[in-house]
Amino acid sequence: MALRNRLRRAAPIGAVALLLAVPVGACSSQSNQGTSKSGPLVIGASISLTGDFADPGKAVKAGYDLWASTVNAKGGILGRPVQFKIVDDTSSPDQVVTNYQNLINKDKVDLVVGPFSTLLTIPASQVAKRYGYAFLEPAGGGPKVFDQKLDNLFFVQPAPVVKQGDVFADWVLSLPADQRPKTAAYTELDDPFATPIAENLRSRFEAAGIKTVYKQVYPAETQDYSPIMAKVVAVKPDMLVGGTQSEDAYGQVKSLVQLKFSPPFMFLSNGANSPVEFPDKVGAGNTTGIMSSGDWFPGSTAAGSADFAAAYIKAHGGTADSIDNSSAEAYAVGQVIEAVAKKTGKIDNATIISTLHQGSWPTVLGDLSWDANGAPTGSFHLVQWQNGKLVPVFPAATAAGNKPLFPKPNWGSG
């Protein structure tokens, strides 16, 4: 859990960096228009290639690169080949500010796109705003991103982080009353990307009359989940909602298996939606019936999804299951840029900003649309483990014929 500790430590540093950055920006002129240029369309991005976010950062880079090669194979954007200028921010909120300032002022890139994580997206988006650049970003979906009320920012995912789990409530509450769970337990990691998802679900379920029989928020340092899970087992809820991130999701499942209790409905906000890690960590036989939510999944029928998966496998090997969602999200950023150019016949920051606030934009993540602050207004897909695979099950339109499996079968029956 050292990573989270470091994030906490990094936050004040980021604030200081922002303060320092203000005067520099204030005296710079607004020079952003790359309209009537010819030659390559240069897109700048700062990405964590080292440091805490190195792994997801590299996945984002893979998505950007993949989109660039795909679009260039089709002749580029408005006849201009796409070229990425990617610099490493070492996962530091200070460096990310410097990087975007350099990309915009020194390298004079045509467009900029986002880094990885909410922590880095916030300072980066403010730099972009100051210079009038549009800021499409694939990985900063925390509430603080939208609290900035920036009109140049667009979070390229179907919904903000806190609403990621809402699709589970949509499904449960769509069931006939006699099939719905009557009681629910909530186990939530004390984390801005986990607790709000579970709390959102809890308020919707309580409003619908599903009784809360247990709720526990646990700290990030928790190593043993059996004391928490033993309490869940003691109240035998019909439904377990875990506001989880990754390791804690695995820990919860393992403890429940060891305690031999399988809740009929089980939703984990994150961790369970990782196609490779999850079965590896909890044992493939224990995954069946567990639900989570996701934006991209192997076999998705969303716009360009099959091409994306094929191109990814061609470039990196492996199977569709080994594709990190962050790559799909970064790829979708490119698709949106491409769509704006196609629709308006122009590619510059002012056009992107004014165009994207209306309409719906097809990507590998589904059709996206944004409110005035750049928060996406759609919803995630409900995904479930069935026969050792993570499949979409709700809403029916994107479920490709898969039906939600409930009650969840016992452990080890997959």
Place this chain on the structure above:
Amino acid sequence: MHALIQGVILGVLTGGVYALMASGQTLIFGIMKVINLAQGAFVILAAYLAYQLFVSFGVDPFLSIPVTTVVMFGLGVGVQVLFLRPLRREDKAELSLLVTFAVALLVEGVLSVTWNTTHRSINTSYANDSISLWSFQITEVRLWAFLLSLAALGGLYLVLNRTRFGRAVRATVQNPDAALLLGVEAQRVSALGFGLGAATAAAAGSIYGLLYPFNAGSHYDLISRLLSIVVLGGMGSVGGAVIAAMIVSTSSAVVASTLSPVWSEMTFFVILLLVLLIRPQGIFGTAGRGAI
């Protein structure tokens, strides 16, 4: 009541594992008056070795312990000879803190470059099996880990009390000058003692990897717990470290089961603070001479 007993079971089983890790730590302090901040990193390194042997060759982490023990022992001796021996005696205590911390960072760096930052865990086929005893569930891995820790501690006890080397170690702990006069080769004892301390990390690493997900940064959490246990038990006292490990892990598991997991982590440090206020030398520590 049920939750309380389940908590005690968990606490005792986990306590055994911490006892093993802390015994190596306290042994090193006892012999050399060196606070080894790299012990946590050694445990994580051993966990990665066991992980790799399991993933690449399918070697069960319990069975790979003899191999990792030899590796860790060699590493421990190497660190002592290369980095700690050159320190001047008068400022050894302070400088060794810096040196062992540097070793910890070095190990962490190598681990994160080799295995990157993703959390790993050793998932054997029996990882999620549990034994039902009345209405209590006892995780098999924890039970085996506990028994193994006891066996390793027993082995350590025999080495310290039944061998010539053990007698030399105890003599060095109790009175380094007198030991030197009686012909104990302090340099050699220090190197082997450091190696022995690091070797306990091998078994502990295999077990840690079976119980918890880990990455290169995991050693920070670990070392803070280990230091608390060592201080609580009395620095240099192996028996004290075992008792202290049991006390802290049982009480934090009981607090997690009965009160809230939020308070459980804090229990550790509250106990430490209380002991330091009432008995600053730790439960089994002696104010002047060393004890073991």
